[in-house]
């Protein structure tokens with residue numbers, strides 16, 4: 191049995207379900223920004239490391255001129271509960287002042303990481319900031335972070351795959367899965 195079909199993994203969202211939703215989000219984002227950008231391009235900011243798979247698929251569904259940048263934050267370490275203490279471990283490569291920014295995240299859980307990041311980005315005076323997140327656990331989002339483009343609302347379970355990890359593993363699963371043991 192291969193790594194993708196281990197006995198201790200169950201599929202929550204299949205690769206096909208994720209692909210269809212990502213395509214729909216890309217179309218919605220394209221429609222929303224097409225008249226807004228003028229001669230400018232959209233700045234898509236991926237949050238490392240978890241968003242790299244979602245970002246790669248999403249940008250190929252956004253039919254607009256855009257640039258990609260990355261920012262790295264650490265929140266959990268190897269633990270599975272958010273501490274609320276967020277550290278910026280790698281900054282953007284370019285200023286975002288006056289730019290239309292789309293932050294691309296894998297999952298909003300307590301929302302603490304995103305609240306910190308959005309506050310930080312606002313101080314750099316972009317023209318606008320919106321948030322795309324593949325997943326949200328709405329029952330846990332205590333920080334009141336608003337996801338503008340949401341893939342799926344899920345129940346409060348720890349998920350892996352499609353970029354999401356458990357102790358750095360499983361990022362390469364093509365689907366969103368639950369580790370059952």
Ligand code: IMP
Pocket residue numbers: 240265266272295296297298299300301302303304347348349350354355356
């Ligand atoms: P928050 O600050 O609680 O919203 O946590 C956000 C970060 O925690 C995400 O960017 C993920 O890296 C990680 N995280 C939260 N829930 C999960 C999960 O179910 N699986 C994997 N990582 C998660």
